[in-house]
Amino acid sequence: MGIRSMRWDDWIEIDHELPKYHLIRSERIRTRGDKVVKTLPPRPGVAGGSSAAVELVYELSEFLVRKYPQIYKVTRRKAQTEDFGWYGDGQIESITILPLQVTYELDKEDPLRVATLLTQEDLALMIEGSDGKYYFQAGAITVPGFWRMEDKIGLPLEEIHLTGDVPQYREKLQNSLERFFFKLSVNKPVLRNNYSFQIVRDANDPQRTISNDPDELAWSDTTIGHEDYYDQKGRGPFSDAQQTGKVEFRPPGSAENIRLRTERQGLRRLPRSGAIVFTIRTYIFPITDLAKEPGVPGRMASAIRSWPADVSRYKAKRLYDDVILSYLDESHRKQIEAGVVRADDHSSNYPY
Secondary structure (H helix, E strand, C coil): CEEEEEEHHCCCHHHHHHHHHHHHHHHHHHHHHCCCECCCCCCEECCCCCHHHHHHHHHHHHHHHHHHHCEEEEECCCCCCCCCCCHHHHCCEEEEEECCCCEEEECCCCHHHHHHHHHHHEEEEEEEECCCCCEEEECCCEEEEEEECHHHHHEHHHHHCCCCCCCHHHHHHHHHHHHHHHHHHCCCCCCEEEEEEECCCCCCCCHHCCCCCCCCCCEEEEHHHHHCCCCCCCCCCHHHHHHCCCCCCCCCCHHHHHHEEEEEEEECCCCCCCEEEEEEEEEEHHHHHHHCCCHHHHHHHHHHHCCCHHHHCCCCCHHHHHHHHHHHHHHHHHHCCCCCCCCCCCCCCCCC
């Protein structure tokens, strides 16, 4: 699973791109509504997600104002028994993002909508059912890139992965992941990372130049087609859609059109509801920028060539294979000739 321990201070990362993320998320929520932010009610065998969603927005707000006091400011009510305030402080009533001059009322607004607009994270809440399985009962998934929350919400953990064609999930991951969820304690949060690649429009494409999301953080339509016609029911990219012809594939003209998309996923159990929350922070980097880093082109090319067949299919390697590998190989060759790296240098582990 690639899991490592998380320090509490590392739970949420905020950086200079917060305004851009906030703009994109706000537009996504406005245009797609409950397709990207939704909390399910209780149903037989599993509780609804509302209690966990409320707990989460207060946890996030308390964390953010303490770690980033230069970015967030809060107002509080008088401390009361059993409220959500930390360390005896009164429960937060409102929180302001100072650089944006935007204020949210925590007890009046949709908690998951507020939570995702406060951060640069997508959020998913998993609730344990009476059958011992964990169900996706609430989420704010505004910038998923390659999957839609509407295809996953309400599903148990195993179906989320199996319908997504996650390579080797049933053979190698299912049992260990289910045990991990069952045993995850409140005081042992974890992190993991993954990565993939996507294609963006040419720099002079009119749709790219007028977009507030030119790198397609929210939805990679240049790579897999329009979001509304994504008919794969959450299965992995480039399967049924290719066969039905509903996706117009546009291989990259050059490396300038390829982006590395990497996710930093936090996983922790909330103390009151017992729900497990995923926090998913997505970063996108031009391959041309990464290839300037010493040693990175060679290690990245080696990593791509090492993928087994099912991983190659899942990451749609064939769509950008020729362009990205030739570019990385040439960048690696230039670094060797310049003495930046040695031809036999394999000392660093790509990509983390």
